[in-house]
Structures are given as structure tokens and as C-alpha cells.
Amino acid sequence: MRFFSDNAAPAHPKVMEAIAAANRIDTAYDGDEWSSRLDGAFSELFGAEVRAFWVTTGTAANCLALAALCPPYRSILCHRDAHIEVDEAGAPGFFTGGAKLMLVDGPGAKVAPDAVSAAIDRIRKDVHQVQARALSITNATEYGLAYSAAEVAALGETARRHALRFHMDGARFANAIASTGASPADVTWRTGVEALSFGFVKNGGLNAEALILFDMGLAEEVLVRRKRAGHLLSKGRMLAAQILALLDGDLWLANARAANAAARTLAEAAGDRLVYPVEANEVFLKASADEAARLRSQGFDFYDWGAGEIRLVTSWDSDGEAVGQLAAAIAKL
Amino acid sequence: MRFFSDNAAPAHPKVMEAIAAANRIDTAYDGDEWSSRLDGAFSELFGAEVRAFWVTTGTAANCLALAALCPPYRSILCHRDAHIEVDEAGAPGFFTGGAKLMLVDGPGAKVAPDAVSAAIDRIRKDVHQVQARALSITNATEYGLAYSAAEVAALGETARRHALRFHMDGARFANAIASTGASPADVTWRTGVEALSFGFVKNGGLNAEALILFDMGLAEEVLVRRKRAGHLLSKGRMLAAQILALLDGDLWLANARAANAAARTLAEAAGDRLVYPVEANEVFLKASADEAARLRSQGFDFYDWGAGEIRLVTSWDSDGEAVGQLAAAIAKL
């Protein structure tokens, strides 16, 4: 029973149907009927005019955004545990042409305004030190915490004060929205976010992610950078169709709610073992090596997360019965 | 009736079936069952041990290869009309970190050994001029010409003499093989090619291309660069499955033969109008603006190609009836 990654889940049947329907002759690259509907679909979702680009990975979405927001000779503030710092093989350095990531700390991989200001204050304002130009946060965070609209607003205000551009890595944006109930607008453009990596692959997509630009002025540069990075697929309609299928009838939200609900079931069973509050679809538990082995012997598949901790990830398709069995097994530990 | 691009064609039904079959829980990224079969499948096809990587675009395949073959401070020789020079938005400069493309001429976008040697001879061998490190050819070329094994061998010999690494852009490799009847081995590693971008998207694939390394020593670097460029998809099995489906029973070859046959039908009708011999699935014709308009008025969709020329591209799925109608219309011009 799989609890090791939402990346390992299958695509949703509606997504597969959409791909099949798009599998016919149409214009190559992004001139097709589906791609041309993306801007409108996301503009409606966010209640504002936005530009939307399909890409195939969260790394591409994040790094295209960062390259447009930060020149090579500036730095990007992010959490020490941020995916862009830890798990993208240095892609931000590649896409930006050598910009630095400047790291801040905070529990649960969450960035607080004070930590941002303190990091800025530590930089001597001269030509010898790299000055910061952008802030990137992950929502939900790498430890499954969701930002409230008020928290994003405080960060947005801090970013403006320090003249920082503002990016959100939303690989699990759907789970964050499903968890907080915030409106997509309230945790993005209304509170200062200028570019959002909106994840679909972990939430029912096959291989499509969206990069949403709230600052339309970045669009032309992002278009060119996407091509230049080899991310302009010739049958782009197959990506656009996936995203449209997940937006249709808010399937993305339903999927995220299902994953979150499964995670909450596990969280309730875990009680004091929880390392962080469970606000999305990831559950981090204290568990000894022996306890982890006991769970695995019952057929549950998951990752260790440092010494004495394990990570359980639920998905849009998490099987209720398996979740129940795992919850029971945890409770029994 | 579509003759404007093989990129616009649908994916082959077998490919769609393979994607559906791979749409189940499995390891993320490239640790899955399908991805792990790629090396073996291509090693068998090429009769030698190779390493194979899925990517989603030809640009990514080309530029990952070039970055591994050429450091930022050297140059890559290619034809003035090569896709990497003309149609990849400067991606080689991005992936390599600023290496130059050094251009050679030749009819039909074909590179001849003499042109390579002449280009090398023009470079002063000092630190002020950029020295060449790699050669990249396209097979079939951008004008639909296929290299014979003897031609590739002569280029391979030239490359060795000038200490050039050797890359082949095979966006239409299948069409070239189908046309010449050469063995895949004879036009690649046996004659000096060290990396091949093996195209599948134009030939029945949905969004999977393969980068084949005959020099296994490049594999680790390419693996890291692929991730760093945002090209390591989390559900990579969906790409590997497409490629395996096209390799299975030599479907890739059957598809290419079908496209080539359709192109030959058009070529025969075109007679003296042909700008280049038709050795793959592209047909370049002399046609006045008026003649082009007449064809379009009969429902044929294609691109102008400079003044007084048009380009017709056939695909694995080209409809025999439409091809016949177009051939007749051309003959009647």
C-alpha cells in the first residue's frame, strides 16, 4: 500500500479521457485549441487577468518563474528546506544564470516575515555582497503546512518593503487551498504573489503543471525562456487538456480534499507522534526504526525522514480501506 | 488536410494504450519498470551497450547532449540551417553556458567533411578565437535528406581528425533509417556518433523523445543535467512506455515508412518542382504564390518556405486519399 509519494499515483480517469480527446490533428506547440483556453480558465479561477503556461515539471515552473523575477547577480530568499534549495539539483542556479539562494529558517519549512527581514538586514548594502531580489515560499510547505491569506499578506508586505519579487511554489497548492479554504486569489495576487507554480501532477495530472503569472509583464520573457529550456512541447495540447480537465468542475479541489482527508485520518491516529500539524496531504510521524519496520511488515510503503521520523503521503486516489488499516496500525504501535 | 507539420499529428493508438497501461502506481521519476527497460531496448536496437534517457522535446535531447559534449568556452559546428541554430531559441547557448555554434554551408542542410575541415581551418589556433569541440548533424536533415552510412563515416573520420565530439540530431532519424535502409548502428556509433537525439514525437509518440548515449561516460553528467534543466518528470513511466511501444515490433520503422511513402507519392507528382530529392517525409516544392493559393483553396494546409517555395510534410498517419488528392492537385498545377 503506497504512502511514499503522491508523485507515484496514477493520473485521474478524467485526465486520461482528456488526453485521448486531444489526440487528434491540431496546431503544434501552443497554438492549439486547448492551450489557448488556459489563460481564460485560470483568469476565471483567480478572478483576475493572468497568463498561464503549461510545463511538465514543478522544477521547470519554479525556475522559469525565478529566472524572470531575479537577475543572475541577485539572490532569492527561501527556506532552508525549500524544494528549490534541496531537491532541484541546482536548477535555480542554471535557469537564472547563477543567482544565489539565500536561506532562512523556520519551523515546518514555513517562512516568517521576521526571518525575511532579518536575512535582508544581514546583507551589507555594497557591491561586494549579493543583494536579494526575490522571495520564494512553498504552499503547502515541504512539511505539509498551509499558509493563511493573512500570512501571505504579511510576507507580501515584507517583500514590497524590501523590493523583493514574490514567487509561490505551489506543487501542493491544491492541498493548501483545500485545507485553509482560502480563495486562490487571496493567497496569491491579492497579497502580492507575482508568479505561482501551480501543481497538477501530484494531484491527478499525468505530466502537466501550470505556471501562473499575475504580473503579465513577465509573460513574453517566460514564453521565450520556456522554449529556450526545451520546455515547449510540440504536442502541447496534451498538457493543456490535462489541466483543463482538472480545472473542470473543480476536480483539482476534489482531488486535494480526498488526499487531505486521508491524511487527517492518519493524523488523528498518530496523536502525539505528529511532528507537524497536518494541513495538507503529508504526515510526518515520530517512529522508531523498529516501529517503522513493523508498519512495513504490514505492507505499508513509505520513506524514513531522518532519524526517528517517517513521512506518509496520501494522494487523490488513496484507498479508504488502506488508509483505515494504516491508521489502525499507527494507533496500535 | 494537414501537410504542415508532423508535430501536429496524433499519437499512435499503441502509444495511447501503453500510456493507459502505465497509468498505475509505480516508483516516481525514472525508477519505474518501464524506464528501467529503456537501456536494454535500445542496446538491442543498436547492437551495442548504450544508455537511453527519455525527455519530452528534441530541443532538450539535443541540448543535453551538446552540453555534455562541449564546454562553455568551445564551439559546436553545425549547418547554417540546423534546427539547433535556427529553431531552438538559443537553447544550445543556454544549456552549454554560452558555447558558440559555428556555421557551415551545404545544399539541403547537409554537412560535408570538406566544409567541416574548412571551418576548422579558418579558426586561428590561439586563445582569442573560439576553438571547435563538437560537430552536430541532423539526420534526416531539415530539408529531408538522409545520410548514408558512408557519409556519416566520412564525417566521423573528419571529426576524429579534428578532435571533435559527434552528435546527431535525429528528430527524423526513423525516416532516415526507413529511407536509406541503413542499420541504426551503421549511421551512429559504428561511424563515430557519440550521442543521438532519437525522435519519437513526430513519428507516433505523444510527448517522449530519447537521448541515446553511445559514449557511456557521459551518462552521469546527462542524468544530472536532465534533472537540473527540469526535465526529470515525476511520472517518467508515461514517457518510457510510449517509447517502448514504438520500439515494439519496430512500430517506429513502420510509421516512418508510411510517412516516407506518402512523401514519395507527392514527390513523383512534383517532378521538376522538387527543390531537393525526397529522402524522408518532407517535400520542398517550387510553387508561385498563386499556385500555393490554388492548393490551399482545395483544402490543403502547409507552410510557405521562403519566396516561391512550399513545404509539405507527411506523417505516420497521412491519409492515403488525401495524399492522392494532393499529388493530383500538384500534377495539375
Add this chain to the structure above:
Amino acid sequence: MRFFSDNAAPAHPKVMEAIAAANRIDTAYDGDEWSSRLDGAFSELFGAEVRAFWVTTGTAANCLALAALCPPYRSILCHRDAHIEVDEAGAPGFFTGGAKLMLVDGPGAKVAPDAVSAAIDRIRKDVHQVQARALSITNATEYGLAYSAAEVAALGETARRHALRFHMDGARFANAIASTGASPADVTWRTGVEALSFGFVKNGGLNAEALILFDMGLAEEVLVRRKRAGHLLSKGRMLAAQILALLDGDLWLANARAANAAARTLAEAAGDRLVYPVEANEVFLKASADEAARLRSQGFDFYDWGAGEIRLVTSWDSDGEAVGQLAAAIAKL
């Protein structure tokens, strides 16, 4: 007797004195008394407020300017024989992060407005092709031709029409000004040039060049890029002092006039052998291998320039007697 390069000449005695005078304790980097006078000195010379930066090479001046004018994903138009294309080891690609040079032709390495427009017209205006963002010309050109103010104005107008930023490589700017009698303002900012690499090393300096920004908005970026490229010297006063010494009493102009006069003496002796009009301090002559050998046997040192041509370069310190002897020897050939 040296006629092979003005780079090989010594520094002017006034420059050596200025260095000695600046060799005392002062603020490091560019906070010193001399560096802080540069902006003012050049603003006076150009009759407009400018920002001036010392660097140690023309390559650094050119490429810092180009990096500020052109993003990685655009291209820079220049002549096929431009120093930035031919003799800077790919530095533009390095500093810009992979921008392309797009080449135009024209006699004597001179760029004409029509050639610029034709090059722009050849670019398809889509995301697959690299769009141009900047124009760079060399004044005096690599073949010793000087642009008139009217010529620069026509190029400036062309640049504006195509939304191109405009850079001038003035490694021999002094020789061009001395030759045409144009005012420095008239061949730069008044006619659209936004950044000028103003050469001093070939004209009496020891190791200081100046980068002049007419677009003050580029200054902050250039400051940071200079440091980031390792070009912020800790004893920058030693560079600023050289430049100030050459500006003082228009020594730069006197030096250039001396070099130009020597070149004219050679040109008059050369008559029909001249390949280009002599408008600066370089003389390109038709001369057979035998004739070149005869000149060398008389003690004259110079470079061959392709088959059947030689290049003679005069300097601020060219010895009148040696010039006379060479002129006589040429006349006698």
C-alpha cells in the same frame, strides 16, 4: 621597428607619472579620490551627464555593456569581423549568459543601416527564433574606418525603429574622433549610442579602459556585474589616475592624432596597395609574400592579414624616422 600592434606600445610618461602619484594610501576599490572624479571628467567631455567605469580590458568593457543591454535569450547584431565576434574567445556569450551574436556583412567591417534592417527582417517573429535586442558597432572599425556622426545617426535611427539597444566598441574611439573631427557627443549619445567602450590602453594607457554609460539606468547593474566578473580592482585608483592623465589637456586626442598621422604617411606611400581608406591608425596593404618578406628583412615587424595582405598599425609613440623608412620601403616595393 614595431608596426604589429598598438597593444604592444608602452604607456605614456604622463600616465606613468599619474600612477606614481596615485601610489599612496587611499580607499580601496573605487572609493578613492581619482575614481570619484571619473564621472565628472567624462560628463564634461561628452557634454552630458554620464557614468564612467574603469576596467582593465576592452573585452570587459564590451561584454559588461552587452550583458546590461541584452538578456540571455536575445541576440546582438554586429559585423562578421567585429572584435566581439572574432577575438574575444566567446566572452559575449559568457557575460550575457548565452546571448547570440547575429552577424551582418559590409566592407571594412562597417555596419550599414540596411544591413541591420535586412538581418532583422530575416528573423521570424516567433518564439522559436532568437529575436535581436542590441546593435554593437566598432568605431574605428577593425579595418580602420571611422563612422561619421551622420552614419551613427542613421544607425541610431535604425536601432530605435527595431527596438535595439546600441553599443559602440571604441577600442580606437580616440583615433576615430581624431580622424573625423566629430565631437564625442555627436557620435555617441546624441545619435543614440547608450554605452561606449572607450579605449585607452592602445593609446597611451597602461591597463585602464573606460566603460561610459549614457543610459544612466544601467549603472547599478554594471557596477555589480563588474564586481561579479572579478573586474573591481582593489587599487582602482591606479586605473582611474591613468584615465584622468589621458583626459587631461586632451592628451588622448594628441596621442591619437600622432598615431593617425603616422598611418597617413604610410597610406600615402602605399597608393593603390591600400585595401581600405586609412581613417585611423591601421593600414591594410596588398603585398605578396615576397614583398612582405622584403619589408621584414629591413627590420619592420607586422602581421600578415590573410593571403596577399599585411596590416600595419601605428601608435601614439610611432617613431617618425621609422615611419619614414617604412613609407619609403613601401613605395620602393
Add this chain to the structure above:
Amino acid sequence: MRFFSDNAAPAHPKVMEAIAAANRIDTAYDGDEWSSRLDGAFSELFGAEVRAFWVTTGTAANCLALAALCPPYRSILCHRDAHIEVDEAGAPGFFTGGAKLMLVDGPGAKVAPDAVSAAIDRIRKDVHQVQARALSITNATEYGLAYSAAEVAALGETARRHALRFHMDGARFANAIASTGASPADVTWRTGVEALSFGFVKNGGLNAEALILFDMGLAEEVLVRRKRAGHLLSKGRMLAAQILALLDGDLWLANARAANAAARTLAEAAGDRLVYPVEANEVFLKASADEAARLRSQGFDFYDWGAGEIRLVTSWDSDGEAVGQLAAAIAKL
């Protein structure tokens, strides 16, 4: 009385004489008589065949070395307070094409083998995390500590065990050698260092630093990268002559001894106020804002170094009387 930076000191009279002597016609770039003697001079000093390159800044020396030692997709381990991390405006990212710096801690900016191993151990050995390729240490460190030969040997052994290339930033290498009495060979190539930035500008030079390659295989790449970064000066003889003058009769060592002696005088006066042992020419003292103000009111010029600390830097030309007065003033605080 200047104690704020050794960068602010004048060049040594012997250096000025050498520049004057080299100020005559000779081959441009690095083909001259002085440049061609560098390899031999340093090979003698290090007792091994080395390649030596002049550059004008420590940043250039460091970053050319790092670019040759580490590809864009790997990381370089260094101390959190290393100059390359803190004071080079992100130059390592620019020169390497985006390699990361991976930071280790340790008192006095010194890197210990255990810290290196621990940093390596923290990296997951997969394609998602950036793997380390090089180690860079500063000798003397940014806080004025010198490495013994045994300490370098232990680091060299650690580097080999983890397959790390090994670079030493020797901006104050002379001071370190003068302090420890180690042989230059023993703290470099004999203990594993492959490239050394050997500083001269802080120690009597005008604007010349040396990059020493103990791994001769890096030489061709460094030559090209130097040119490509705009660091191949056309009158390179003026740099080579400075370095040769400082090597002559071990003037570099005498200069460093003088600076170190002055620092020791200050250190003795400082007693318990010392933050670090004084092993080179930098003295870090605890001093309240009020105490710092008192010293300044007596004419001493220096930097604050965080809250409650000041930094005093001595130079080759530190005036004995001024040093004595400062020592007395410190003792009196």
C-alpha cells in the same frame, strides 16, 4: 593612520620600478619576456613544475580556479565566512555557470576535516541533490588564522576520500607562510592543493595576482577562461613584472613578515581583547562602540566588525611609529 585594509596600501617601490622597466615595446597579451618567466619562477618557489597565470584580482584568480575544478552542476564546499561566499558578489556562480557553494562552519573561518565529511554526509546521493566536487579553503583565513602543513594534509586526505578537487584562496598566502614558516610546497601541492590563488596586491603589488596550477592539466582551460572573462590584459608584461619583482629576493616574504610583525605588536597590546589568535596581519578585537570611538579620535582608521568588535589590518608598509601608538592606545583602553 590606516589600519582598515591592506588593499589600501601603496605598491612597493621595487614593484613601481619593475613596471617602469617593463614599460617598453614588447609582445602584447602574455607573449612577452616577463610573462614567459612566470612558470619558471613559481616552479622554483614551489619545488615542482607548476603553471602560473597573472590576473588582476583575487576574485578572478579564485573563480577561474573554481570554474576549472567544478562543473556547473556540482558544488564547492567552503566556510560560511569564506571570501568567495561573502565578498565576491556571487562571482563563483557566474564563472562556474551556476555551481553552488555549500557552507561549513568552524571557528575563525577555518575548515576542519570533520566539518567537510559531515557536510558530504548530509547530501543524499541521488540526482535531486547537488553533489560536491570541490573544497576551497582560505589561507590565511578571513579571520587571520594560518593553516599548518599538517592541517592542510588532513584536509587534502579528506578531499581525496570524497573525490573533491582542492583549491586554496591565498589572498594572504604570504602572511600565512611568514607566520607558520611552512614551506610553500608543504601547504599546497604536497598536501593535495591543486590550484592556489596567490595574492600579491595586498602585499606590495599594484594590480597583479597569480593563479598557480599544480594540476597542469587545468592549464589550457584556465588560459581560455581567463581570456573569455576579459582578464587577458594586452600589456600583461606590466602584471608579470610586478610579480617577478615581489618574488625576487623573496620580497613577498619580507613584506609579509613586516605586516605580521606589526599585527603581533598590536596583538600583544590587546591581550584578552583578542577574538582570535593573530597568525597573519589581521587583528580582531573586542571593543565597545565607545572604545572604538576613542581610538578613532586619536587618528586611527579601521572597520567595525559586527557589534562590539573591530578589525585592524596591518600592511607591508605599516609605519612602526603608528603601530606603536596604536598598541599603546589599545593597552590604555
